[in-house]
Amino acid sequence: MDYDKYAHEPFAVTVDLAVLTIAEGALHALLVERGQEPYAGHWALPGGFVHPDESAETAARRELAEETGLSDLSGLHLEQLRTYSEPDRDPRMRVVSVAFAALLPDPPEPHGGSDAAEARWVPYGKAGPLAFDHDRILADAHERVGAKLEYTCLATAFCPPEFTLGELQQVYETVWGTTLDRPNFRRKVLATPGFVEAVPGAARLTGGRGKPAALYRAGPAATLHPPLLRPSPEGRPA
Amino acid sequence: MDYDKYAHEPFAVTVDLAVLTIAEGALHALLVERGQEPYAGHWALPGGFVHPDESAETAARRELAEETGLSDLSGLHLEQLRTYSEPDRDPRMRVVSVAFAALLPDPPEPHGGSDAAEARWVPYGKAGPLAFDHDRILADAHERVGAKLEYTCLATAFCPPEFTLGELQQVYETVWGTTLDRPNFRRKVLATPGFVEAVPGAARLTGGRGKPAALYRAGPAATLHPPLLRPSPEGRPA
DNA sequence: CCCCTTTATAGTCGTGATGACTATTAGTCA
DNA sequence: TGACTAATAGTCATCACGACTATAAAGGGG
Numbered sequence: 001m002d003y004d005k006y007a008h009e010p011f012a013v014t015v016d017l018a019v020l021t022i023a024e025g026a027l028h029a030l031l032v033e034r035g036q037e038p039y040a041g042h043w044a045l046p047g048g049f050v051h052p053d054e055s056a057e058t059a060a061r062r063e064l065a066e067e068t069g070l071s072d073l074s075g076l077h078l079e080q081l082r083t084y085s086e087p088d089r090d091p092r093m094r095v096v097s098v099a100f101a102a103l104l105p106d107p108p109e110p111h112g113g114s115d116a117a118e119a120r121w122v123p124y125g126k127a128g129p130l131a132f133d134h135d136r137i138l139a140d141a142h143e144r145v146g147a148k149l150e151y152t153c154l155a156t157a158f159c160p161p162e163f164t165l166g167e168l169q170q171v172y173e174t175v176w177g178t179t180l181d182r183p184n185f186r187r188k189v190l191a192t193p194g195f196v197e198a199v200p201g202a203a204r205l206t207g208g209r210g211k212p213a214a215l216y217r218a219g220p221a222a223t224l225h226p227p228l229l230r231p232s233p234e235g236r237p238a
Numbered sequence: 239m240d241y242d243k244y245a246h247e248p249f250a251v252t253v254d255l256a257v258l259t260i261a262e263g264a265l266h267a268l269l270v271e272r273g274q275e276p277y278a279g280h281w282a283l284p285g286g287f288v289h290p291d292e293s294a295e296t297a298a299r300r301e302l303a304e305e306t307g308l309s310d311l312s313g314l315h316l317e318q319l320r321t322y323s324e325p326d327r328d329p330r331m332r333v334v335s336v337a338f339a340a341l342l343p344d345p346p347e348p349h350g351g352s353d354a355a356e357a358r359w360v361p362y363g364k365a366g367p368l369a370f371d372h373d374r375i376l377a378d379a380h381e382r383v384g385a386k387l388e389y390t391c392l393a394t395a396f397c398p399p400e401f402t403l404g405e406l407q408q409v410y411e412t413v414w415g416t417t418l419d420r421p422n423f424r425r426k427v428l429a430t431p432g433f434v435e436a437v438p439g440a441a442r443l444t445g446g447r448g449k450p451a452a453l454y455r456a457g458p459a460a461t462l463h464p465p466l467l468r469p470s471p472e473g474r475p476a
Numbered sequence: 477c478c479c480c481t482t483t484a485t486a487g488t489c490g491t492g493a494t495g496a497c498t499a500t501t502a503g504t505c506a
Numbered sequence: 507t508g509a510c511t512a513a514t515a516g517t518c519a520t521c522a523c524g525a526c527t528a529t530a531a532a533g534g535g536g
Binding site: 011012013050052053054055056057080082083085086087094096098150151225226227229232 | 249250251288290291292293294295318320321323324325332334336388389463464465467470
């Protein structure tokens with residue numbers, strides 16, 4: 001391969017972050033408002049350039065810390081989504097963007113970081129058309145997360161360190177946009193070894209009403225075998 | 239964002255292809271032998287630079303056509319795997335590579351294309367250490383394909399347009415490295431609506447021996463609901 | 477030509493997972 | 507004290523699936 005032949009081509013490499021959380025029973029995405037053209041006034045996904053000495057994963061963590069002002073990104077779930085490389089996706093120059101999906105438990109209040117305009121949590125689908133191809137990236141992230149809930153233990157990444165089964169079920173219901181039967185969900189989760197572990201003797205009042213729920217924390221398992229399938233949209237025989 | 243600040247950084251963007259097929263009951267990968275340093279004499283995944291006017295997907299198809307000399311890439315399954323961007327993955331320069339997994343039915347005989355050295359089908363895992371991080375890319379592709387067999391209809395991408403259920407089962411067994419019960423596999427596949435469609439009245443002699451098998455073609459379904467789970471490695475209760 | 481091998485296909489049986497329920501417990505609020 | 511709410515316990519029928527056995531349809535070797 002002739003490296004020098006293409007070494008001068010001006011490719012910029014960026015990361016874009018689809019940061020999702022659940023607040024007030026609804027899925028929210030972290031968005032920034034663009035101040036300049038193109039797409040001035042539109043919302044966009046947070047992101048930025050990959051530095052010469054960074055991997056895309058490192059850049060994603062750095063950008064997320066910069067734009068949210070958050071420091072405890074240790075428990076964060078960060079996962080590469082895919083790379084978007086259409087030649088015309090940025091009108092100014094050739095930009096190849098590695099997109100990531102990130103999940104956060106409690107939505108921390110973001111404050112404008114060093115780099116970009118102020119970041120805000122926006123309910124999923126309520127932000128009008130996003131800049132560039134970010135609508136598609138966000139939709140891809142949503143679809144990916146929804147699919148991974150079925151066969152992995154990813155749902156706990158949306159939950160605080162200790163959570164009730166009701167909160168865990170809310171994650172599934174919010175991301176999938178469905179309702180689940182509570183006793184059956186409970187039976188399934190508890191029957192899956194390593195999904196959750198009971199916190200002995202602990203209980204939380206769920207907003208004051210009703211019987212206090214037992215607390216659990218994430219277990220060592222990473223995958224769900226057999227999976228927890230979402231109810232089929234069609235009238236499937238199963 | 240200040241674009242000009244980083245526009246001069248020398249990022250090269252390449253594609254790497256993990257092209258898989260099944261030949262003689264074994265999984266094979268398409269590899270090229272490197273003629274120059276670094277990694278001279280090692281095998282590597284086919285790939286090359288993304289041109290300024292191309293998306294990574296377009297570049298992947300072009301490189302594949304160039305290195306295999308193949309023209310009928312229409313029925314090819316090509317899927318983005320992930321992007322590898324460690325700063326030191328190529329000792330010469332900063333290269334970000336978008337990796338793809340590709341599946342082919344019948345292994346066409348590759349002949350050295352315009353770009354690289356001769357390409358060859360090599361049994362999976364029998365090629366010694368590959369160049370760069372290509373061992374990991376190939377392993378990631380294998381893992382991804384194995385996982386997608388469980389919950390998608392991807393297996394038909396390894397099969398010719400018309401195939402027997404025995405051939406389809408061979409795909410699962412080869413990729414997963416397991417054996418499956420034939421009547422149960424048959425029951426499951428036929429019970430999944432849209433997975434395969436019978437070719438009326440057609441049958442194929444399976445190498446001359448045994449009862450001729452009925453022929454099927456891929457159906458319209460894309461996903462398997464419920465999935466066809468591979469046998470668990472551990473003694474799982476299910 | 478008969479029988480044996482090989483492979484495809486048909487069916488059976490028991491168990492476990494799951495959807496749809498009902499009942500009970502343990503809290504708050506009026 | 508009595509609604510109301512939410513968590514938890516349990517039941518029951520159905521379905522999916524693993525483990526089998528049986529039959530059908532081809533070729534090959536004596």
